[in-house]
Amino acid sequence: MAGRLDGKVAVITGAASGIGLGTVELFAAEGARVVACDIQDEKGRMLEQRFKGQVRYAHCDVTQEADIAAALGLAKSEFGGLDVLFNNAGISDRMTSIAEVTTEGWDWIFSILVRAVALGMKHAAPLMIERGGGSIINTASIAGLQAGYGPIAYSTAKAGVIHMSRVAAAQLSPQKIRVNAICPGLIATSIFGASFGLPREVADQMAAMVAANGAKAQPIPKAGVPDDIAKAALYLASDDSLFVSGTHLVVDGGITVGGRHSW
Numbered sequence: 001m002a003g004r005l006d007g008k009v010a011v012i013t014g015a016a017s018g019i020g021l022g023t024v025e026l027f028a029a030e031g032a033r034v035v036a037c038d039i040q041d042e043k044g045r046m047l048e049q050r051f052k053g054q055v056r057y058a059h060c061d062v063t064q065e066a067d068i069a070a071a072l073g074l075a076k077s078e079f080g081g082l083d084v085l086f087n088n089a090g091i092s093d094r095m096t097s098i099a100e101v102t103t104e105g106w107d108w109i110f111s112i113l114v115r116a117v118a119l120g121m122k123h124a125a126p127l128m129i130e131r132g133g134g135s136i137i138n139t140a141s142i143a144g145l146q147a148g149y150g151p152i153a154y155s156t157a158k159a160g161v162i163h164m165s166r167v168a169a170a171q172l173s174p175q176k177i178r179v180n181a182i183c184p185g186l187i188a189t190s191i192f193g194a195s196f197g198l199p200r201e202v203a204d205q206m207a208a209m210v211a212a213n214g215a216k217a218q219p220i221p222k223a224g225v226p227d228d229i230a231k232a233a234l235y236l237a238s239d240d241s242l243f244v245s246g247t248h249l250v251v252d253g254g255i256t257v258g259g260r261h262s263w
């Protein structure tokens with residue numbers, strides 16, 4: 001059976017874990033060739049081994065423009081071009097309130113969550129233009145839509161990603177490049193533990209707890225998993241969404257709608 005991404009080449013950042021990892025797996029299953037970018041080299045190399053010939057790992061610290069450019073270049077040198085960029089790498093922080101904001105902390109969060117997305121789009125666009133168009137997907141968050149789902153710098157950065165995606169969609173539409181954001185709700189990944197520097201087992205427990213608590217509060221009472229977001233990314237990456245650009249797709253079990261319905 002034909003895959004929904006047959007013939008397409010995708011670059012995915014934050015690919016070693018959580019949402020990025022789930023998206024590499026789904027995109028590969030749907031026929032894409034993927035450059036998987038992360039700073040967790042051991043996990044990245046294991047991914048390359050698992051999908052030999054179909055996935056290439058690139059050490060890419062998204063705070064470094066040269067790393068981003070090199071990873072995108074690998075899509076062309078290794079797989080012949082670039083059709084899809086999933087700007088997904090992320091981290092959260094502990095600056096919960098305005099009083100806790102520091103210059104370094106603010107710049108660090110923005111360098112990963114906002115600047116990297118802009119630079120990714122900057123270096124991806126010329127490669128996509130060579131292919132006659134493409135799809136850029138940026139991971140935002142429900143924290144960028146409503147207060148109460150993340151620390152202040154994180155939430156502000158994610159709101160920025162939503163709007164940057166709209167601006168870029170308008171700018172890149174003449175080149176047939178679509179740009180959209182995804183706003184995940186509470187998804188069981190290591191981001192919660194990683195942000196607090198917790199050991200692996202504790203981080204995993206925390207992820208499960210966050211997802212279970214989310215499920216209790218959501219109209220759809222199911223813990224969010226990376227595959228829920230990967231499926232949204234698949235839609236936006238595929239030709240099924242050729243009429244969709246400049247939007248943000250909320251995938252959150254309905255938590256931002258509020259209320260709870262009987263099923």
Ligand code: NAD
Pocket residue numbers: 013014015016017018019020037038039040060061062063088089090091112139140141142183184185186187188189190191192194
């Ligand atoms: P995760 O911790 O499982 O994955 C994040 C990945 O990004 C990790 O593999 C990490 O190594 C990588 N990364 C971190 N800093 C990097 C850097 N400087 N350069 C390259 N890679 C880097 O977390 P996740 O939940 O899968 O996060 C993916 C995205 O989803 C993030 O942008 C996050 O903000 C967003 N998000 C997550 C949730 C959630 O509930 N998990 C909700 C909303 C949005």
